[in-house]
Amino acid sequence: MHCDVNTMNTPATIRASQADVNLRLTAEEKIGLLRQMLRIRRFELAALKHYQAGIHMGGFLHLCTGQESVAVATVSLCGENDHIVAGYRTHGQALAVGMTMNECMAELFGKATGCSKGKGGSMHFFAPDKNYWGGHGIVAGQTPLGLGLAFALKYRSAKGCCLCFLGDGAINQGVYHESLNMAALWNLPVVYIIENNHYSMGTSIERSSAFKECLAARAEAYGIDWDRFSGEDIYEVRARTWAAMERARNELRPTVLQIDTYRYYGHSVADANAKKYRSPKEIEEYRRQHDPLMLWQRRLSEEGVVNDEQVEAFDAEAKTEAAEAVRFAETSPLPEPEDIFRDVYYEVDRQTQAGRAGTFFFND
């Protein structure tokens, strides 16, 4: 299944590569975007291998393999007052904001050196110092958090916006609609980015959405501007996401973006039916014709920015970095049993006066 990209709601047919935000990109930055995508892919493939080995990792592992361009292109537009919050398929955004492979891999391994000290796992990466606010496991649970981040920016008169990522499955949750209504009503600088990989777990859009033509178009009911485009071209994603971010920053208006993309693996690695609710042919077609890494690489080669040898070297570097991250994770210490009780309460961790009065934990 492949939804054709509907461009009827776009303002103009400016060639994305000629958009200001893309003209400003240096060759080095363009290469940087490719390297980020390669890093995300290599990180996830390494994680997949070790998940399947069944020794170190538990729980779920939701890979964004095939969707890397969305995270990399959108995050590349963020400035110091722009903030990000996302759902559970979040490795891409996490690496794109600058989290290290080491801390992310160690988190997957449940180690003390993980970004969340082994307390969050795959779905719950955080890096507040990089304006990255998670990593949230419940579908659409992050959508009002995005409102709150945008509210705080507006309250402080900071010229910035919040990018709130969600999947196509999240748009049928009530809290998403409540959030859209409030975003419009309160004029909050939030950009909801629906990463449409066409399947909410194993249920296709045809079977989950009454209005199938366009998921973002539901925003019209709330008086919110929306746009829909393909995620496979970095220039396009940057140009059209930038317009939404500028609307948020300058006009304090929200936007809903639907970025069409595709995941090669199942909903999670534990998705036993990953190849049953869609055909292997469909997956293969995406890999061969729509792979965002391949397309960006081709683009940069056409522009004379990189050659194949360089790309191979970047890929090898990313692969080595991922292998080293695995080694780091394997050799890192586990959290100590007493760490189970840390990070629950601010006041207890700091042993403030408030953290010393009364019983906080009821173990005996």
Added chain:
Amino acid sequence: MAAITYRKALNDALAEELAHDENVVIIGEEVAEYNGAYKVTEGLWKRFGDKRVLDTPISEAAFVGLGVGASMLGIRPVIELMFWSFAFVAYDQIVNNAGCIRYMSGGLVNLPLVIRGPANAGTNVGATHSHMPESILASNPGVKVVCPATAYDAKGLMKTAIRDNDPVFVMENTLLYGETWEVPEEEYLIPLGVADVKREGSDLSLIAHGRAVITSLQAADILAREHNIDAEVVDLRSIRPLDEEAILQSVRKTHRAVLVDENKPFCAVSAQIATTIQGKAFDDLDAPVMRVCSLDTPAIYSPPLEKLQLPTLERVVEKALSIA
């Protein structure tokens, strides 16, 4: 010292904290222009304006989540639920986001927010509006829950809750909003996790929180007057953190405990207190720990019958006499 209502005490606490810290904002349904469904926020919008006191649509999940998100960036939202019964439509935001984000981030994200509103039965509004979720919510490590029983406690606990750096849920009571208590003019704070002995006694401990404290004080009067039993009344004030030491001290003194709790009995706050007592003061007990809870069905509408459903004075006295 002036006598003011529980409602006014809360209103004063909110006004003082709005003035004290520019990061404090009040968010909720009808909190601004309408002056609050129960008038707890009366006058605050007029005094502090649109930026600090904000009316929301009826979208608990969204505005609670908004508060959690804003608190991540250091805003200190005080979110009103018109009834704590409405917490259930925002449960994911309250339990997963307010309750778990700090932990799941390995302590990187702090959430200084307050959710407040009435959490009581007894007003003939049917089962949907009569939930008392303090036991359900206090069972989630990561959050704090307080249940003030008097105007004095309401003000002091609310101010502390707003200054606390963890999510604090303040559970009020519509039946107490109009009751008056003496409250000092000068500023004061009451720490969370510190119980208050509301009546000293030597024969028996009545241990309660919220409005059940008032019922217990009345029962203690009857026990003294009519049965020559000197009951102590311990007001927990805070459910999590819980002042276990105050509970144990009282039981060690009186050797008998009746837990008075407006929760439904199954996994109620009092069930936890009973566990604490039997585990840590078993040898001090001269009688089994007894409980008086709400009768174990959904809240009934019929006004005369709903009175019977909550812990009545008669049931408390009777239970006390059964072990005295």
